[in-house]
Structure formats: C-alpha cells, structure tokens
Amino acid sequence: METFASLAFRKQTTTSLGFYFDFSATYVGVGMICPHIINVSLLIGGILSWGIMWPLIATKKGDWYGTELKSDSFQGLQGYKVFIAIAMILGDGLYNFFKVLTQTLTGLLTKFQARNGNNSLTVTNKPPPLKWYHIIVIYISAPTLAFFNAFGCGLTDWSLASTYGKLAIFTIGAWAGASHGVVLAGLAACGVMMNIVSTASDLMQDFKTGYLTLASPRSMFKAFPDLGLPDSQYPAPFTLVYHNMAKLGVNGFSALPKNCLMLCLVFFGAAIVVNLIRDSLGKNRAWFIPLPMAMSIPFYLGPYFAIDMCVGSLILYIWGRIDKAKADVFGPAVAAGLICGDGIWTLPSSILALAGVKPPICMKFLSSTNNSRVDKFLGS
Template identity: 25%
Template sequence: MPLPSWLRRLFDGRSLSGSSASPEFTPRAVILGLLIGCLLCFTNLYFGLQTGWISMMSLQSALIGFLLSRLLGTPITPQENVVLQTTAVATGTMPLAAGFVGIIPALSLLEPEKDGSGPVTLSWLSAIGWSCAVAYFGVFMSPPIRKQVIIEEQLAFPSGTATAQLIGVLHKMPPPQLSVRQRRGYSALTAEDGGDIPHTPGFDEADHVEAEVREVVQTEGWSALTLSFLGSSILTLLAYFFPVMFAIPLFGTYLARQWLWSFTPSLSYVGQGIIMGFPTTLSMNLGMLVGWGVLSPLSKHYGWAPGPVGDMTSGARGWILWTALAIMSSDSFVALVPVAREYLEKLLRRSSSSGALGSDVDGLDDDKEVETEERLVSLKWVLWGLGSSVALGIVIVWLVFGKEGIKPWATFIGFAMGGLLSILGVRALGETDLNPVSGLGKISQLLFALIQPGNVVANIIAGGVAEAGAQQAGDLMQDLKTGHLMQASPRAQFYGQLLGSTLSVPITVTAYVLYSRAYPIPGPTFPAPTAYVWLSLARLLRNGQLPDYSATFMLASAVLFAVISSLKTSATRRQLWYAKYIPSGVAFAIGFLNTPSFSLARLIGGVVEYFYHRRMADKGGRDDIRLIVIASGFVLGEGVMSIACLVLRTFGIGVASCWGCSHGMCGGCSA
C-alpha cells in the first residue's frame, strides 16, 4: 500500500536544519529515532529496575532504523542513520542518566532512625524537574570532549566503531579506516582468525561479505525481527498470567523458596546475553556462583545474616551486597588509574609545549579537525548551554528537594565533579568499552561525606548528579565516534541528542510513575538492586556500621579484584586476545546483586553468541547479523509487552493462576 502524500512529504529526506546539501537532520531520521528511543526507554527502565543493567542499543537502533526506513519508499542515507541512532540512544538511556533505576528508588527507602530523613518520593512534576536538572549537562559537555578524545587522541570507542562498521555495510559504503582492532558483536568484516580484512580495490571476498550481510538484512531482517519480537511478547504475556513460568524451581522448590535459586526462561534475558557477549555473561555467572552459592549460605550458616535470605537488611542478600560494592568500587578505581595518569601527563606535556611553541601548537591541533565550522557545535552554544544547564539544575534541585536536601553550593560542586569524572569515564570507555559510572558515582559520594557529613539525601543526590554527567557524556561519545567515522555532522547529532533527551524526560517519568503505582519499587517484580548499593554506601558514610564480618570479605575481595582489574586493564590496553576473558569486576558484582534466575538466562544468550560466533558463523558473518536482529527482537518484545502488562495491572486484571508458586517465588503472586 502506498504511503499517503503528507506522510511521503514528511519522510522525503528534507533537512530540518535548513541545509540542502546532503541533509542529515531530517524529519524521518528524527521521528524514527524518537520512536525507537521511546521503546528503548520503556525497555531500559523495565530491565534496569529488575536487574540494574541497561544497554545503549546503538547498533540495534541503527539496524532497526534501516529496516523501518525501507517501508518509507526512499531509504535513509548513512548520515541520517547516524542521526537516527544518536537520537534513539539519547532517548533510551534516560532511565539510567536520571537515576530512575537506582537513585530515585534509593530515596524512597530512607528511614528516619537510620538516615535522619524519611522516604523521599517525588511527584510526577518533581520528577520532571529533577530529570530536567540532569538531562542536558552531559549533552553540552560532549562537543569539547569530542575534540580531545576523538579528534586529537583518536580513541577506539569499540561500540561506536562497530555501529559505524554496520552502517557502512548496510548502506554500501567502504568500511571506515580503523587503526585498532575492534570488539565483539560485529564480525562481518573480520576473518576467522580475528584479523582485520583490508578493504582494497579488487578484494572480491570483502565485497562478497558486504553483499551477503546486506542480503541477510534486507531479505530476512523483518521476518527474523518480527518472529523473535512476537515470541518474546507472547512468552511475557503468558508469564504475566502464569507467573511460575518465569520462576521455575530449577533445583527443587526448597532451594527456590529458601535460597532463591530459580530460573527465569525469559527470551529478553537471552537476547541481552547475546548482546553482552559470552565473556561478560561468564563474569556475571561466576559472580552469581560465588555470591549465591558460597557467600550467601556461608553468611547464613555462621549467623552473620540471620534473617530470610532475600531480606536486604538482615538477610544474606543484603550481606553479600557489601562485597559486591567493594568489588565494583575497586574494579572501577583501578581501571581509572592509568586513564587519569595518562591524561595528567598529556596535560603537563601540552602545558610545557604551549609555553615553548606558543600558538604553533594550537594551529597543529586545529588542523586535525576534519569538519567545517558550520557542521560543528559552536563554542558559544557550549558555554551558554553548560552555564544555563548548571544554573537551572542548581535551582531545580533546590526546589525539588528543599532545605532538607542538598545545598545549592554543594550541587554546584556536584556538577563540577560530574564534569571532571566525565572526562575520566569517557576516556575509559574509549579504551575499554566500559564506562565505570558506578565507581564514578561512588567517588562523588565519598567527597560529599566530607562536604555535607551525615546528610544521606545530599550524598545520594550528589552521586546521581555526577553519574548522570559521566553516563550521558559517555553514551553520546560513542555516537559521535560513529558519526566521525561515517562523516556525519556533529551539529546534526547534537540536535538529535537534545531532542532525544527532551522527549525522554516525560516518557521516563511517566513510565516510572505508572510502574510505581502498579508495583512496589523495590519489590518482587522490580527489586531495583542498584538502589540498595547507593543507599548502603550513603548509610555507611553516615554511621560507619557494617554487618558482621562483611568488612573482612570486602577488604579481601577489593584487593583481589584490584589485582584482577590491573591485569585486565593492562591486557586490554595491549590488545591481547585473552583480555576479554579476564573477569570484569562490575559484571562479577552484578551477579551478586541479582538473584540467580536473571544471570542463568543471560548465560544461555552468551553461550549462543559464542557458539554462533566461533562455531557456526561463516566467513561473511551472515549469522552474526541474523543473531543481532533476533536478539533485538527478544529484548524489545518483552519491553513492549511489559507496557501491556502494566495496563492490565492498572485496570485490576491480575494473574490467572498461582499454581506452582510459593510465597516469595513469583513476583505476580507475592506482591
């Protein structure tokens, strides 16, 4: 069926920014990006509240955007695809940037006797204000950071580079020139031994590879995406009415009921495992085995955690949380050490060189910029944007939390800390593909324990401000790396980031309010594990009390993972093949925070990814691309169906049967 004329005009590729030559910021790119981003926003909020883990989905957004554009008559250009996925990522990652998977639930858990303040629950309007306070700081920081890490230092940003590779193949462009080997997740241009295939005239195999990949996407893309989406959606709906389907007592009802060892056969978790890759899911499951198979029964047996296993205050789940916190902090801090050292050394060298050479050095720096001035974000915009976002953010935070919260001058320090920590986080992301935002937030919490001692609310808010800047700047920098390799306009991407962040504020807040009205947060369905991490550290910094013997295990695990992280960081920076198999401290700790059911399903996805990638995938990577499409459908299927389940619960339509469920095993039956 042909599209209506008004719809064809909307999607005809005209530029919204007034540029007629090679339009990039077009209605169709922006609208498709916002639509995909809204789906990602709901999906990331849903899974973030369940497991504390969200995904940028930049590569998947580019792939889905390409498929959708084929329905519009005139396919989008590669540069439009860059803007599309940039807009989608900015829209989809707001649940983490604004703290709705950790900060906001943590504030709702406050207790007067422990924290000096009662629960802080934000209204819809207050949540909108808080989100606006932190939504734009990272966006305006991106252009100046781009100049340093992408243009000057040419850091890898593996996920952004992988997305550029895929866009190049889909749109029949030569692959971007890369100076470093890239990461897992996209191997269509990679030989079986892992070496890069040079794209040179007459190299028929590379041309054949690209043609096969495009054929897979164009002929099988929609069917694979639709079938995987429907399969995941139907399974999610069935699990809503029959909750035991997502709480299978894999090792018997006793272990499931008393020790929380159940299995959730969620296709979305399998899809997340495929996207994460085998090394990450392996680290997560190693942590799950140590946390839930060793430390949990140990703490219960010796009486260190006498309460029910799942209790976050007196039970084993709350006890092992402290070990997870030590591992995450140690891993993040160690990974940042070489980044900080190199950055300071470069600043010192630049300072001494500038004194000796004067303006010649600046001239050399400017020569490295490949974009013309009209395609860049002007310095005036950056300065005005940073100034206004910080000023308005300080005022809004004061209005939202009042005098009992964080002081205005302290909020300013929080933004300043966020700016400094963002630089470290972006550099770590550019080199390792891991943005240590959890560790960066903890640094800010430690500082504010000195600035506003005893104020738990201020401590959590300050950490949230710093984490928001670091997380947002890092995610957007991956997109700018993609745009740089695809010769897309940084200004067009900047527009997309602003629009995506703006729309995501009401979408995220409304979704969170609806979820919180239908389900207890934290609760059986949405445990919000990272909320307890934030709150536990803030309480520790206030009163210094730890559960019995947890300090010993925290110290031992911190030292152990400091060594492991040092080895992993060194191997990664030297681009050694085994670096990805050295356990990731953050992923290992996530295995502690989540019950085994979440980790086991992701391991299945990781094994599937490994099996396809190493055993079944042909030279051209046809199965790699097909697997990415299927994984995307799995994740989006449950995320979208969760909206329908939310509507059902809001209207009082509950489960059909609690058969097989014991108290505490099934979220739908124990709420």
C-alpha cells in the first residue's frame, strides 16, 4: 500500500528523471491484471524516453530550444515529450485502423464472391431499421428527458434511465412499424436514449456528493498550493497539455522546438514498422515485441508507474511458477485487494494533507556521488 511517506518521496523525485518505485499498491495490482507485454512495453518506453532521449535532448538546451523557457513550455523539452508521444499513438492507431478496415473489406469481399458463386442462396434485403429522422427526434428529445432524470435523481437518488429507455423502445418501435428490423430499431433507440439520460444523472450525483460533503475546488488549492506545477506532487499534466496545445494552435508547427517535427515523423514511422514486425512474426513469436501504444504513455507521464506494474507482473510470474493453478484463480482477487486497499487509504491521506500534516519519514534513492555529498553535508 502506498504510504503517506511515499507521497513526499514522490514529490521529491519528480524533479529527477522519474525512475523510482513509489510503493503504489494500485499500480502493482493493475500490473497483476494487465498482460505482461503491456507492462514491459511501458517500462521500455520509460527507459527509452526518460533514460535516454530526454537527458540527451536536455544537453541541447540553448541550441534546440531557448534557455529562458519555462519547464512547461511547448517550445522547450515539454514539446518533445508531448508531441513524440502523440506521434507514436497516431502511428499505432492508424496502422491498426487500416489493418482492421482491410480485414473487414477482405472478409466482406470473400463472402460476396461466395454468395455469387452459389446460385441457390437467396439474399433478402431488409429495410434499414432506424431511419435518419428517428435519430434526429431522439437527439432533440433526449436533453429534455436528461433534465427530468437529473432532477429526479437529485431528489430521490434514483436514476430512471431504464424507464426512459423503455419509452424510446415503444415510441420508435411503434413509429417504425411492424416491418422487418423493428426490434433492432427499438433497441438502438433505447441504447442512445439511455446513454444520454444516464450521463445526466451521473453528473447530478457528482454535484450532490460535493454539496453534501461541503466540497469545494478551492480546497484543493488550499491543501496543495503548488497544484498544477510541473514539479509538484500533483502536476495535473493534461491541464498543461491542453493549455499549451491551444497556444500552439495559434502559431502552428513553426512554434515547435528545433528537430521536434522530424523526431515526431521518425517515431510515427517507427510505430508502424514495429506493428508490421509484430504481425509478420505471428502470435506465437510476437509476444516479445513491445506495443507502440503502451510505449508512448510514459514518454510524457514518466515511467514510475511502469516499474510498479512490472513488479506486479513479476509477483504473478513467480507465483505462477510455484503454483500456476492458484495463481490463475486467486491472482485477480489479490490484485483487486491491493487496488481496494490503496483506494481506502486515500481518505485518511487526504485528511492528513488537508490538516497540513507532513510525513514523518521520507525515502529517496541517490547515486553514489550525490549520496557522498549528502553524507558530507550531514557531517558538517
């Protein structure tokens, strides 16, 4: 379980390259659930980025990007972190999109040719079950019903999303008529209506919980005055990403640091090449080739959670070597226990943080050179 002391440990190490084990039971449990290839890919991505690339690019400060830039500026090192990760995600996503599209079209073509070759097979066209005007009516009426459901959920703590879904089934079903596919039309209308209406009730529950607990967004800034800063305990990374991307959209790619676009293209192509290698090797031999999508995540967020998740995989592997039957049966239960236990600790941890209580013990691992400096300072 992540101790209160480890929170301070995490805060002190955010200014380093990010290689540390923060004793998070949640990530260890998630690592026991996720396939080993995901965890290993995260670790490889973290080593490649924070262990090799970012230290090398940091030595180019003053040449590739200005020395006066802030740590969260997209014109500096932050730009390399975010856009190279995005390039890998796009490369992996586009490859798999066209892969699935190609396989789908090939399968449809094969079936179409088989049907044309079999004259005894008769193909009957059913009319489309859900017309375009049915969709328009659903989306026009859904916001009003969503308000009704949110209001009722706030009063009674009971969501009637399923009731509004049944209303859509009867309404659209009767409107579509008794032709073939009317059942599908009703079910599709029910799914669309329930998704919209239930979202409104979930949002009302969040507001209601916040009101009953007297919670306020300002409380976060009072308890954590450095909230949102890159080197703080809670850096809020996506806030910085969207804020800087909005500024970047005004100036275009010319605002990116030197060689950033070239590196993005390189990693975009590398993601495609890695996927091609995985598919060419087949399922039996592709297990040791990392996944580009998973590798891209620690490029920006850091590899600290990857180490935790690999520890989870290691625990499950050793357990499986000792007793595979019990590991397969009880592994998910142990992982769930680690995640739940760490989540329960969040409440007392938040109370201690709001009260301004500092951890009594902090742990930090240093290189031998820095450790000698610390010993010399303590001895003085």
